[in-house]
Amino acid sequence: MDMNTAKDKPVVCFGEILWDVLPTERKPGGAPMNVAYHLHKLGIKSTLVSAIGHDKAGADLVDFLHSIKLSANYVQVSHQQPTSEVLAKISASHEVSYEIVYPVAWDNIAWDTDFEPLITNAGALVFGSLSSRDVTSRETLYKMLKLATYRVFDVNLRAPHYSVAIITDLLNQADLVKLNVSELMLIAGWYDAGCKTERDCTDMLFTYFDFKELLITKGSSGASYYTPSFRYDYPAYKINVADTIGSGDAFLAAFLAMKLKNEPLETSLDYAAAMGAFITSQSGACPDYSKFDLDRFIWEKKFSGKSRLTAALKLTAH
Template identity: 50%
Template sequence: MNDLLPNAKKAICFGEILWDNLPSGRLAGGAPMNVAYHLRKLGIDASLISRVGNDQAGQELVGFISSIGISAENIQIDTKQKTSEVLAELKANNEMVYTITYPTAWDFIAWQHNFEQQITASDVFVFGSLAARNEKSKQTLLVLLEHSKFSVFDVNLRAPHYTKENISQLLSKADFAKLNENEIVVLGEWFTSFKKEEDIVKALMEQFALTEILITKGAEGGTYYDSSQSINYSADKVEVIDTVGSGDSFLAAFLSKKLGGEAITDCLDFAAKVAGFITSQKGACPSYDIADIGLK
């Protein structure tokens, strides 16, 4: 666990927490938790808003979250719905395919009055599309977005748990969107008449008033866009153990530097190094310190 500086930037991550049942075993997961974990590892005071069932799996998840230095204060306990369990299967090119059950506890994240104070005191709010699949959590998310200073939408499409309408609504509430190379194609087909990535991005930024879009492309690196520039970055060459959570670690590392006022090229370089290290380890949240990966 890393000690945070007294003036550390604050982040809140919202959405799913779950057990990933991987070919190699059972690991705690969920993109919001992964992002919060890496943000905290990299010096950001990250907290998590989610919900688990009143069951052993839920108790174990809360215990894990506490053990990695993230407060469980905003992890609600649901007496009706079970803690989320996901089956993850490894396909070609080290790609994980997930079977996600519905409904589950994090589909029913309820609004709490103390959330408003927490969100207004935070520097960044990170959310995805999966937690908006059910109306209860979606409405809580929409209220949180009304109070956010800087909203980062990790699009994270997981079929069949998304709709064009939901994605459109969430894009319109975001400042920054992070997508992978497949998701930008889907959004391009939905919301634009363009085929070329640069044209799709420009159209999305105009249509949804986004200030930044980050597209990750796995081993090919990726591209960052804002209103005035596009920057390509290269992925670090590593021996891949698994790709679970690599995109989450990339986003967290990028945001940790961006919140510190670093140049975008430095943010991208740092994020690529962190994500490369994570893909060379087992699971989305391996134990590490910055010194372990030669970063500063």
């Protein structure tokens, strides 16, 4: 994909929109919605394609989209299935587990002829694995993938809502794959049980599939960017964790925002790491903030105490 032609085009985010029901409150969520939210905050036009139920929970989500100036024009309303609500449990170590109901409205995103110009004119299509669990949404996604010029697979394995066959299909149709290190090791093991290290697993996946970019998030250990020919490691920002809900989505949104603006790889990874940390330091996936708030967070982290400007970065040729 030529980023010079993509930088002024919108990003389409396909999949779930839902309520994350936390112990004391509920907050809007869903990986594609989170990515669209943060892209919008960073000045990238984004469009969400999803579905809600014909109920108050769905109407409240539409009100939220309007409040953050995201279009609901491609959010379908289902009269058969309810709006998705996910019970999120946060452990003492700040890890999050999810109880995801099936079926819900976003399992039935139907193909619409208006999707064709939307996708063909987009700079990127972001999609996950969760929204492909039902045949209706999956067939709609597959049609979109045939039209997209840059396909970003945001892996989000939530047992039992995935299969090896479907994940394989999606990997075969991706240009950039983003996943966490646990998902990397699990998926690589499906194809080669002998993969034991990160390097072995990434090498195997690049041999097995045609995607050209791989983003691996590692929590407090930072992140790594791979192509078939090189690896780039980037450290994490040190923060006090509120919860990890949506941190990976924020990371991806910031990386894409910089990539679509033709920023250097180091800049893209730094901004992604900062955004992931910034969201992790707050409650919920979509806290209210401005780009100024994020830039101030980066400035304070870089120039308080030991400067991140001296952090060790590794660019390794394969």
